Amino acid sequence: MKASDTKATLSFSNGGQSVELPIYKGTMGPEVIDIRKLYAQTGMFTYDPGFMSTASCESAITYIDGDKGELLYRGYPIEQLATNCDFLETCHLLLYGELPNEGEKAAFTKLVTNHTMVNEQMQFFLRGFRRDAHPMAIMTGLVGALSAFYHDSTDINNPKHREIAAIRLIAKMPTLVAMAYKYTIGQPYMYPKNDLSYAGNFLHMMFATPCEEYKVSPVLERALDRIFILHADHEQNASTSTVRLCGSSGTNPFAAIAAGVACLWGPAHGGANEAALNMLYDIQKAGGVDKIGEFIKQVKDKSSNVKLMGFGHRVYKNYDPRAKLMQETCREVLGELGLENDPLFKLAMALEKIALEDEYFVSRKLYPNVDFYSGIVQRAIGIPVPLFTAIFALARTVGWIAQLNEMIGDPEYKIGRPRQLFEGSPKRDVQPISKR
Numbered sequence: 001m002k003a004s005d006t007k008a009t010l011s012f013s014n015g016g017q018s019v020e021l022p023i024y025k026g027t028m029g030p031e032v033i034d035i036r037k038l039y040a041q042t043g044m045f046t047y048d049p050g051f052m053s054t055a056s057c058e059s060a061i062t063y064i065d066g067d068k069g070e071l072l073y074r075g076y077p078i079e080q081l082a083t084n085c086d087f088l089e090t091c092h093l094l095l096y097g098e099l100p101n102e103g104e105k106a107a108f109t110k111l112v113t114n115h116t117m118v119n120e121q122m123q124f125f126l127r128g129f130r131r132d133a134h135p136m137a138i139m140t141g142l143v144g145a146l147s148a149f150y151h152d153s154t155d156i157n158n159p160k161h162r163e164i165a166a167i168r169l170i171a172k173m174p175t176l177v178a179m180a181y182k183y184t185i186g187q188p189y190m191y192p193k194n195d196l197s198y199a200g201n202f203l204h205m206m207f208a209t210p211c212e213e214y215k216v217s218p219v220l221e222r223a224l225d226r227i228f229i230l231h232a233d234h235e236q237n238a239s240t241s242t243v244r245l246c247g248s249s250g251t252n253p254f255a256a257i258a259a260g261v262a263c264l265w266g267p268a269h270g271g272a273n274e275a276a277l278n279m280l281y282d283i284q285k286a287g288g289v290d291k292i293g294e295f296i297k298q299v300k301d302k303s304s305n306v307k308l309m310g311f312g313h314r315v316y317k318n319y320d321p322r323a324k325l326m327q328e329t330c331r332e333v334l335g336e337l338g339l340e341n342d343p344l345f346k347l348a349m350a351l352e353k354i355a356l357e358d359e360y361f362v363s364r365k366l367y368p369n370v371d372f373y374s375g376i377v378q379r380a381i382g383i384p385v386p387l388f389t390a391i392f393a394l395a396r397t398v399g400w401i402a403q404l405n406e407m408i409g410d411p412e413y414k415i416g417r418p419r420q421l422f423e424g425s426p427k428r429d430v431q432p433i434s435k436r
Ligand code: ACO
Pocket: 267, 268, 269, 270, 272, 299, 306, 307, 308, 309, 310, 311, 312, 313, 314, 315, 364, 366, 369, 370, 371
């Protein structure tokens, strides 16, 4: 952390003594005011629900410029990674800081591939769920349960344990998501196949059956790999902050990642791709493109509580760069599958066009986010809607674990413990029950 020459001075209108606060410069992005000693110096906390102006940590992993619509993993633009690298190279970059050379890539791929199977006992654990359970309910349980199976990688203070846990989580997430899917449709689980790529193997575990040969389509494999890359990390979003906060207590990595999965489930976060596709289905059912005007009217009416899902972002106040790449993949996949005239895709394009021209969305800088198109791609691949968020969790696992390991490796890290502005009753006495 580099201190800036400038300092911030906080003064009080009641004549209280002003305080000087240090300012730090990152390599890019806004500078930060260090308020760590504010309480000791003034007896006051800062108030920032939703962390609108608070940097919760130092990080060297992902950088977003929301106004420019720019996303960098370890300095590399997402567009270059999505077109020149595969997901495992991206995982190596996020975890270790650099893209692998050929030898490193081969070694890393081998390492991950060798950890794709899960303990056979996991099958019995899975059986406890209802067949109609939501995949995210299953995933929250399964990921947390990994800590009961891999006792040799649960000590968060041991760097070797952290590294093995990272590899295990990246390797096993596709297996767990595919198992959750197979369980809900009553098909046998498919074991991972080590001669397939990470995305190809996932397609195999999802769609193959023991009865016949399954051939992985290179276009679908590439599309899925791109979905994984685009979702791999996104700096201090809600689920990543959850993982950091959960991990800050010293809990094991599997438990911390399970907390991230639970957070991601929400419709304002990872659940948005599912919600976006369901929204398109609803408009389609109501009459399709002709009903867009009516729908947009509802969205603009605050009392309706209807949102245009897949639009808007806390950080991007410009087109989400991932949405552009996803739109490109969407066209490629629909072309490959002969679905160019897919009514849902056409509806999405029409909705996007109208929203991008509408004053309500323009003035609020609401642009499509990655979820607007990723649902259409996944549906075309054959992935059922309730599984979308589980796939997001699969892809985000590397980001979560990289961020968690970065935090634990930082000698300055402390348990996260926000404070509050108390608005409840002052101290009072309990009355006997007959007098209440
Ligand atoms: N539809 C309609 N209006 C919207 C939308 C939307 N999708 N998003 C924001 N707005 C409006 C708000 O009502 C608010 O209007 P106001 O100023 O008149 O009160 C204004 O735009 C600003 O929005 P905020 O809610 O303050 O923005 P915030 O940063 O808190 O929320 C969020 C961001 C949660 C992503 C929001 O845009 C949203 O709910 N979008 C739909 C869900 C979605 O697509 N989530 C995916 C996020 S990306 C991801 O997780 C990968």
